[in-house]
Amino acid sequence: MKAERKGLWLGFVGVAIFALTLPMTRLAVGTPDAPLMSGVFVALGRAVVAAGLSILFLLATRAPWPRRQDWLPLAITSAGVVFGFPLFTSVAMRHVEAVHASVIVGVLPLATALVGALLHRQRPSRGFWICAALGSVLVVAYALLRSGAGLRLHVADALLLAAMACAALGYAWGARLSQRMRAEHVICWALVIALPLTLPLAWWTAPGTALPASAWAGFAYVAVFSMWIGFFAWYRGLALGGTVRVSQVQLVQPFLSMLFAVPLLGERLDALTLAFAVAVIATVFVGKKMPVRTAPATAPVLSPAVEPR
Template sequence: MDTPSASFAQLLPGMAGMVLVGSSVTVSHALVDAPLFTGQAVRYMAATALLVVIARLAGAHLVWPRGREWLWLTGLAVTGLVLFNLAVVRGVAHAEPAVIAVAVACVPLVLGVVGPLLERRRPSRQVLLAAPVVMAGAVLVEGTGRTDAVGVAWAALALGCEAAFTLLAVPVLGRHGPWGVSVHATWLGGALLAVVGVSGEGPSAAGELTASQWAALGYLAVMVTAVAFVLWYSTVRSVGAGRAGLLTGIAPLAAAVVGAVSGAGVPGPSVWLGIAVVIVGLVAGLRPGRPAGARRRSSLRQSGGADLHSSRGPSVEADPGDARGASGVHADRAARPGELR
């Protein structure tokens, strides 16, 4: 199996993004009574405007999708933004919120298996072993709850949509980069949510938002959408969807810490145990692996391959520059025309 290494610097954007996502749990409490789809449409459209401005200032080259890219990006917006919100809202009517959270906690394993396949490489054994540990820790942090069969179905949909948010971006990250994918996902999602909001909540629903709800939407638009999306997709492009998926375990940790700081109370023993388990899983899954050349030479020594080489003629040492993991693959992709840098 492929076990690409990832430097700590490459992981930092994704870690920061997941901290921001975790902080949204506390902020979102202000939106419990707000018109959901209208509020989310406002959030994503505002984030789009902000992303476009910042991208221009940063010198990022935004391009329109073409061909099949429309399918990937529209699918990302429909599943990762629209259907995910729907699954969460409808799901909590049949299940306690912890049930939905536990389902979403399974994302590391899904990304660890499917992500590398989309990137045309084998899943990493290291990630696959670490993913269940991160999942178990997240479950301890989130807790469990009661549900019925319908609630389980909504929870499964939430899991699929959460995974799709990352997986459907993989085929288009090469040409559009983190900025482009974030911009197109937010404006497409915002437009779709606006249609749903107007048809289901009425054209005047935005007027029902209170000052505190506008403030919460502003935070979500800026930090949890505009900033977190770019940070997350930057790490996905750098280290691959499989390894990045492990970082989703940071979100419930951040939610627990932010909740405690904001007055929700000190976490119980199970939460602290869950935090420790998640950290163990992250360390195990994200630690740098040995270069491929070193692994090949070690394997040859153990199997007596050195003698075989000597009997066949002069041996050729592996070029250390060829020992690349996911980061090397993405470095090659960065050289393609039209890709953001």
Template sequence: MSARPAPWTVGVLFGFVGMLGFSGTLAATRVAVADFSPLAITCARIVVAGLLGGVTLVLTGRTALPERRHLVAIAVMGLGLAVGYPFFLAVALQSVPAVHGAVVTGLAPAATAIIAVFRAGERPPPVFWLACAIGLAAVLTYAYDAGGGAFSVADGWLLLALLCLGLAYVEGGRVSTELGGTTTLCWAMLFLTPFAAGPLVWSLRGVDLASVAPWSWVSMAYLGVVSMFLAAIFWYRGLAAGGIARIGQINLLLPLAALVWPALFLGETITPTAFICAVIVFAAMMVCLKARVRRRA
């Protein structure tokens, strides 16, 4: 009889699948902002994910409301993941290429790890922080190179997006250990749907839907179904199984995976610096994954 895999190994698998689902977010958002406003994109993602979440809760028989002690964390998770992150991301990608945004998203693991220390009681060892710092240095170097030797205002919007994402990962990861990643995500999206439906209709009032490019519709569908719902389910299950700080480092690969989509579909160029960054970031991620993360009592 074969031994069962360690929980953190399962967490890595789920986290990696979730990361791949997230990797197309920047390219899809870059395409969608050509026809839709950041508000429309943000609200559409919530409504689509909320409808899918409601169906999932009914099919799985988990229609009982979460306990009151979970509501605040679920709300913070939903606001960070479905409101703050996609809105600030869409604003930034109105003025910078998806490749630039993909690079800056490499800061997400650092934000997640730091917030996890204060909110989830996790205590990564020194080697964890050293590897994280090396990975971040590589990402920042690449971001500086990709920006032509300067940072733009869009980088500020991207940083705000990452702070929202890190907080959402930590709060969602904490609740997911008790409710499960799927249930947590479904309730978060379902709670936000009534507040997003009205603004979605309002933001589309001046849009000629008949003239919207087909790829913009495809991008919107991807953002709502895959990026906002399916990938998030895998990601939160990974955080719950493997630990927030450790699994959060898988996102160090996100900017590198996200570079592929703009190159394939948007014709954006990947510079030689990307390859060097890929090697450094991958090595740093492996060290972080193998580090033993302790929890405070």
């Protein structure tokens, strides 16, 4: 219970850091009327900065090389949280407000729990699946209502939904690796192995004109905190408390993101947005109460009994 409690607190620290990601990304990419950095540069550039910090950290802590069986999980983690989630959100955030995007993030706790349950050979109950489906329907309904395009989903909303899927995948695999590697080393190696792709692409998409300090401040935050430091607490929390349980700490992330977006970006909360956010979070809260059974293991998996190195 002590480890679980510590995991929940570390998870909350990670979520609090991640909650600023959407507002800060919006600050960096600007709006359609006043564009700043490209979404591709923000996504890949932040990974390059975090990779540089990771190399220094790995050297300072004398991190061992990942084992042979760790490279594929690291590649999957990298695909989810270094490429997929940053790219989709950074491109989308120029076209939607952070308050709007925060509602879409409301589906992430259930998505993470779902992937974690599958990865750890657990069997969610029918009630869990119903809650997962209801939460997803609410998110899509909100996106359709706000799209202003009838029954067509806005491209930015589709990108945000894809980002949630990538995040869930990267979170679950990173948490699994954190059971046998130091949590800090997981995100560091995931960033380093992506560097041969992120560095040239970030260089190619770098802004060629002067930008306001606020844009660079937003970029600096997502590079140092969202892409690096936040994962130190998040992956450690998932490893200690369990992916399915600790993922539910993300319940507070949409609300925190909304609260940060109001003073940072001058956005406002309306009754519809708040109502959908509460409804989505309610489905996640109910879903986490549903029983999840563990299936008998038929193949070797990463053992949670292994102490992090």
